[in-house]
Amino acid sequence: MTPTGALSVPSQRHEGKATFAVGDAFYRPQSAIARDLAVLAAAVYRQRHGRLRVLDAMTGCGVRPLRYGLEAEAEFVWANEGNPDLSAVLGQNLATLPAHIYRITHQDANQVFFTCYQQRDFYDLVDIDNFGGPSPYTANGLWATRLGGLLYLTSTDGRATSGHDPERSLRTYGAWARSHPAAHEQGLRLLIGHAAQIAAARGLGIEPVFALSTGQVHRVMVRLVPKPTLTDATYGFIAYCHHCGQFQTVDWRHLGRVSCRHGLGEPSDAPVLSGPLWLGPLHDEAMLTAMQILAISWNWCSQAKLLGMMAQEIDLPPYYYPLGEIGRRGQMDIPNRDQLITALQGQGYRAAVPSMDWQGVKTDATFGDCVAIAKVI
Ligand SMILES: C[S@@+](CC[C@H](N)C(=O)[O-])C[C@H]1O[C@@H](n2cnc3c(N)ncnc32)[C@H](O)[C@@H]1O
């Protein structure tokens, strides 16, 4: 009761078309972009397949099932939340949806995935918004995903993915992650590689739909496909030379012969190796285009802009150069990003803003050439 005797109403939040209370649930307003992109992908999936059944395995206050229902027009959403203390707030929030289109449970996510598999109850979209690394859930989440369906994975384990705890990265991703300037992209590639390897071990494959890094949090939406996508070309290593700042990709056959000539033909130092991780495309161009068209029609300008940036980086190398690193190594002021991109393109290179670090450039120019061009703009 309030001092005046009126019943207190928990404060309501708004996101997309959803109005909800948070109560004691974990909810980060800053993660709205991750939910926006997932809603767009789900809506495109529904347009294409004429169906959308969603399993949100770690729902918190239920903002995602609410949005999948209201915005992506899911015909069914299963909202699972391991903490039964959130039952009241979840029930109250989802009550805006028609009763027959949702289900609420309070089980361990892995229990839910096993039940789905046992009952042959497969979902078009399985959303797993875990804390920390994804590895306890990825393999089991695949059991609940229908072939051709989508799996949305999360990693909040920035220390491991950025190379500051390689032993933890080894335990989580089966990969030795080293520290280098393209850390945010490395997090996405570790997460996709992990999913591709787990799917391949089962004779299946995954294709990235989109990959989103907001610094410490990495998210990837992947499509489950019937054939493995893990190959020598899509799953390998990234080498980084601490001497000259150059990256290179390394496949399994050349692991013993990695060297860097520092762009000068000098005798080589051994660069550090990170991986294995995903070296294939981070996003599906056709899906990004369809999501962008939808975002524009919904007047979601910042989301449409981000999707456009993602589309620009699809064919570029699996790393980027932060502007600060160009300035530091070139012993000059931090270059203007857009002027540098224009200058690189003027020299015949491909170049774009990395979606995962807007203060950087993604280009097929070597680091040395990029610094040289930055010096004369
Ligand atoms: C990051 S929060 C979810 C936030 C929510 N998806 C959102 O977008 O606002 C993770 C939630 O998963 C729940 N959780 C953690 N481990 C779980 C498990 N093994 N099974 C089911 N739920 C779990 C936590 O109680 C927490 O509410």
Ligand SMILES: [Zn+2]
């Ligand atoms: Zn070098």
